Amino acid sequence: MSWSNKNVLITGISGFVGSYLSDKLLEEGANVFGLVRNRADGSIYKNLFDKKIVDDVTLTKGDLLDITSIANALDESSPDYIFHLGAQSFVPRSFENSAETQQINGIGTSNLLEAVISKEVNPKVIFAGSSEEYGLIISSKRQYENAKKEYGTIFPEPERIPEVPTTETDYLRPMSPYAVSKVYGDYLMRNYYHSYGLDTVVSRAFNHEGAGRGLNFVTSVITNQAMKYKLGEIDKIKIGNINAFRDWTHVKDIINGYLTLAEKGRSGDVYNQGSMRTNSVLTYILLSLEESGFPIDKIETFKNDKIIKDPTETDKSEIFGINFEKTKVDQLILEDNLNFTLKDEGINVYSGDKKIKIEFDENRFRPAEVPILLSNTDKIQKLGLKTQYTVNNIIKDQLNYFLKKENRE
Ligand SMILES: NC(=O)C1=CN([C@@H]2O[C@H](COP(=O)(O)OP(=O)(O)OC[C@H]3O[C@@H](n4cnc5c(N)ncnc54)[C@H](OP(=O)(O)O)[C@@H]3O)[C@@H](O)[C@H]2O)C=CC1
Numbered sequence: 590m591s592w593s594n595k596n597v598l599i600t601g602i603s604g605f606v607g608s609y610l611s612d613k614l615l616e617e618g619a620n621v622f623g624l625v626r627n628r629a630d631g632s633i634y635k636n637l638f639d640k641k642i643v644d645d646v647t648l649t650k651g652d653l654l655d656i657t658s659i660a661n662a663l664d665e666s667s668p669d670y671i672f673h674l675g676a677q678s679f680v681p682r683s684f685e686n687s688a689e690t691q692q693i694n695g696i697g698t699s700n701l702l703e704a705v706i707s708k709e710v711n712p713k714v715i716f717a718g719s720s721e722e723y724g725l726i727i728s729s730k731r732q733y734e735n736a737k738k739e740y741g742t743i744f745p746e747p748e749r750i751p752e753v754p755t756t757e758t759d760y761l762r763p764m765s766p767y768a769v770s771k772v773y774g775d776y777l778m779r780n781y782y783h784s785y786g787l788d789t790v791v792s793r794a795f796n797h798e799g800a801g802r803g804l805n806f807v808t809s810v811i812t813n814q815a816m817k818y819k820l821g822e823i824d825k826i827k828i829g830n831i832n833a834f835r836d837w838t839h840v841k842d843i844i845n846g847y848l849t850l851a852e853k854g855r856s857g858d859v860y861n862q863g864s865m866r867t868n869s870v871l872t873y874i875l876l877s878l879e880e881s882g883f884p885i886d887k888i889e890t891f892k893n894d895k896i897i898k899d900p901t902e903t904d905k906s907e908i909f910g911i912n913f914e915k916t917k918v919d920q921l922i923l924e925d926n927l928n929f930t931l932k933d934e935g936i937n938v939y940s941g942d943k944k945i946k947i948e949f950d951e952n953r954f955r956p957a958e959v960p961i962l963l964s965n966t967d968k969i970q971k972l973g974l975k976t977q978y979t980v981n982n983i984i985k986d987q988l989n990y991f992l993k994k995e996n997r998e
């Protein structure tokens with residue numbers, strides 16, 4: 590399919606993913622329109638500005654909470670396609686202000702669909718659902734027992750353990766107000782296909798990262814600090830839960846996935862997007878330090894009771910029935926042979942004669958956590974999609990971004 594002269598409206602165009610998607614669509618010859626919130630302080634749309642495309646897209650001021658402004662954006666763009674990326678996307682913020690997240694992600698999505706109906710336009714709408722919708726995925730018997738102790742009930746009870754890699758038909762057990770809001774949007778999108786015949790497709794993307802990722806998300810938190818440490822601006826790294834595993838994909842791979850769904854995704858259907866690999870937050874820190882010039886010999890907890898030599902050594906063993914690139918520490922955690930808690934206070938990372946402190950920050954731990962995400966992407970792969978980038982590619986791009994002083998917070 591050619592994107593040449595297709596009209597595309599993007600909600601959330603000023604965000605991390607929106608800017609990459611716009612860039613790609615412009616390259617493909619599409620006419621790109623976007624809904625943007627007014628910036629009373631006059632601040633720039635940095636992501637679009639950095640890509641030097643702010644003048645190549647047509648921006649309509651508005652808000653997902655204001656249906657009239659969405660209708661105006663539809664009038665202005667007459668879209669063949671809508672990518673609905675606009676959202677309150679930060680999970681911790683959703684714990685602090687659940688109602689705001691429900692409004693923007695839930696009612697905002699409803700407003701968009703209602704505006705489309707009211708305008709009698711017939712675009713294909715691609716919705717940014719999330720792997721967070723799966724939430725509490727059970728990866729081992731021990732994790733199941735721990736979750737049961739912590740939360741009392743697990744609903745629905747797993748039919749198989751492990752539930753990874755996770756497919757589109759697996760249970761949704763959202764663990765945050767953000768995740769619930771995305772379940773709402775996901776079902777609403779598909780229901781509007783069934784109820785009103787709107788051409789909607791749901792993407793459930795696992796975490797995607799790259800240069801320009803919001804500063805609060807963990808991969809930016811890590812690479813920003815790794816660069817500052819390298820440059821001597823800080824003397825330790827602060828972090829929350831390092832046991833969490835995420836299926837981190839380069840944002841450019843996910844953009845290709847969005848375009849694939851727009852071209853070939855079946856209406857009313859749901860597609861996972863990810864890399865079919867999973868790595869711990871700890872591994873992301875260690876690989877980022879190595880990429881910054883600190884090869885790692887050993888790690889040990891502040892209290893010296895957990896010591897791992899060559900923690901980043903590549904582990905080639907199969908787990909969950911698949912093979913993917915992971916480290917020795919990943920494998921130890923996944924096999925329940927290693928676990929870090931707040932009581933450990935932190936870990937020292939040894940690189941030559943350097944001792945790098947990684948300090949656990951209690952405030953960064955969440956009231957409810959998603960311990961592991963690992964995608965099964967067979968369904969979207971059948972549409973012809975293949976991911977290209979490694980975790981190290983992502984880290985390199987992020988470190989490069991933070992090399993620029995103005996990008997470090
Ligand atoms: N990145 C990831 O790993 C994943 C992201 N997603 C989803 O993909 C989408 C894009 O993510 P990402 O780019 O990372 O997120 P960002 O937080 O970087 O971008 C969110 C965008 O939504 C806009 N927005 C927020 N509230 C409103 C509102 N009330 N009205 C209009 N626009 C609004 C923001 O505008 P402003 O600039 O004014 O704040 C921003 O442009 C989101 O829906 C997210 O939930 C799903 C899975 C994984």
Ligand SMILES: C[C@H]1O[C@H](OP(=O)(O)OP(=O)(O)OC[C@H]2O[C@@H](n3cnc4c(=O)[nH]c(N)nc43)[C@H](O)[C@@H]2O)[C@@H](O)[C@@H](O)C1=O
Pocket residue numbers: 678679680718719720721794795796797805806807808810827828829830831833834835870953954955958959
């Ligand atoms: C798919 C999904 O992806 C994203 O949601 P997320 O997975 O919550 O992403 P994150 O980068 O905030 O956290 C990842 C993990 O990292 C742990 N963690 C440790 N220490 C810190 C820390 O210091 N900061 C943060 N943010 N996390 C930390 C944290 O506890 C969690 O386990 C959003 O794009 C969302 O929109 C989306 O849909």
